[in-house]
Amino acid sequence: MNARRLSCEEVIEELFAYLDREVNEALSAEIDRHLEKCRDCFTRAQFERKLRAKVAETANVSAPERLQRRIKAVLERY
Amino acid sequence: MIAWPMAHHMRFTIHSPGAVRRLHDGGSGVVMPDPHSDKQEINRRQQTRRLFEQEVSRLMDRLYGTALRLTRNSDDAEDIVAETVSRAWTRLDQLRDPQRMEGWLFRILNNTFVSEWRRQQSRRRIEANAEDVDPAESPEAANFSLFQKLHQPFLLWWGTPEDQFLNELLQEDLQKALDTLPDAFRVAIVLVEVQGYTYDEVARLLDVPLGTVRSRLSRGRAMLQKALWEQAIEAGLVAPPPDRTPTEGKSP
Numbered sequence: 047m048n049a050r051r052l053s054c055e056e057v058i059e060e061l062f063a064y065l066d067r068e069v070n071e072a073l074s075a076e077i078d079r080h081l082e083k084c085r086d087c088f089t090r091a092q093f094e095r096k097l098r099a100k101v102a103e104t105a106n107v108s109a110p111e112r113l114q115r116r117i118k119a120v121l122e123r124y
Numbered sequence: 125m126i127a128w129p130m131a132h133h134m135r136f137t138i139h140s141p142g143a144v145r146r147l148h149d150g151g152s153g154v155v156m157p158d159p160h161s162d163k164q165e166i167n168r169r170q171q172t173r174r175l176f177e178q179e180v181s182r183l184m185d186r187l188y189g190t191a192l193r194l195t196r197n198s199d200d201a202e203d204i205v206a207e208t209v210s211r212a213w214t215r216l217d218q219l220r221d222p223q224r225m226e227g228w229l230f231r232i233l234n235n236t237f238v239s240e241w242r243r244q245q246s247r248r249r250i251e252a253n254a255e256d257v258d259p260a261e262s263p264e265a266a267n268f269s270l271f272q273k274l275h276q277p278f279l280l281w282w283g284t285p286e287d288q289f290l291n292e293l294l295q296e297d298l299q300k301a302l303d304t305l306p307d308a309f310r311v312a313i314v315l316v317e318v319q320g321y322t323y324d325e326v327a328r329l330l331d332v333p334l335g336t337v338r339s340r341l342s343r344g345r346a347m348l349q350k351a352l353w354e355q356a357i358e359a360g361l362v363a364p365p366p367d368r369t370p371t372e373g374k375s376p
């Protein structure tokens with residue numbers, strides 16, 4: 047295989063799509079290989095990954111009592 | 125008695141699944157249901173119902189949290205969750221595989237949110253102008269990268285700046301930053317980063333082209349990171365860029 051080497055700019059350009067698993071398998075593998083060798087891009091990828099995980103955690107909220115009661119009332123009506 | 129207070133803009137009726145049963149009179153030619161399989165059917169429904177109640181209570185916090193991130197408003201979020209549960213309940217018979225109830229509930233939640241959002245948009249007569257480029261938005265803002273900001277040479281940190289930044293970052297900071305984003309951008313981020321939707325699923329849910337999903341995500345992330353950066357400066361977590369720092373000597 048003579049896959050062209052990706053530059054750091056190209057990796058950064060595709061980084062979010064890569065983290066979203068929205069790049070094709072070949073490109074994903076290329077980026078994997080780049081990240082194994084390039085400390086700068088790896089550090090950047092780790093940062094974006096962690097930030098993304100923190101964004102996901104923002105939905106961890108306790109439902110208010112009022113809503114719990116409201117839902118219970120809905121379910122108990124049948 | 126109003127057992128379930130509804131916001132004025134969200135009215136709908138609730139039907140119990142199976143409330144409408146196929147009833148046959150005992151006339152000739154009508155095959156009577158096999159009492160054995162009928163009993164199995166009832167058991168199956170009872171199991172699905174029980175599972176539904178369990179799943180709703182297990183997922184309540186996440187359903188609410190997701191709705192809150194989408195709407196930014198606790199009253200609206202509660203309405204969305206209540207309507208989701210009610211809609212799901214009325215359509216329980218349509219759920220083929222009860223093991224897939226979680227994804228199904230979140231799909232109903234998202235659809236409920238999107239239809240309510242569209243209604244509000246059309247009421248405010250806001251056309252889909254989300255893609256209009258804000259004239260104040262510089263290319264720098266569109267490509268804003270928190271990581272690059274954290275790696276500016278004037279910032280002297282012990283250890284690695286990005287790890288320190290992430291360690292100091294509270295959930296509240298992120299919620300606040302997310303809430304500053306215009307709807308279209310925030311919604312795209314919540315669908316992809318919070319709910320793990322694919323770009324294609326977002327495009328179909330919002331009925332927009334795939335390219336629009338990509339651009340909303342990309343600009344939304346830049347906006348989010350910029351908001352986080354500005355909050356961090358405000359909180360004194362990082363020093364403001366040199367050009368904004370008052371230089372030596374005090375102004376008279």
Ligand SMILES: [Zn+2]
Nearest residue numbers: 054084086087
């Ligand atoms: Zn690189």
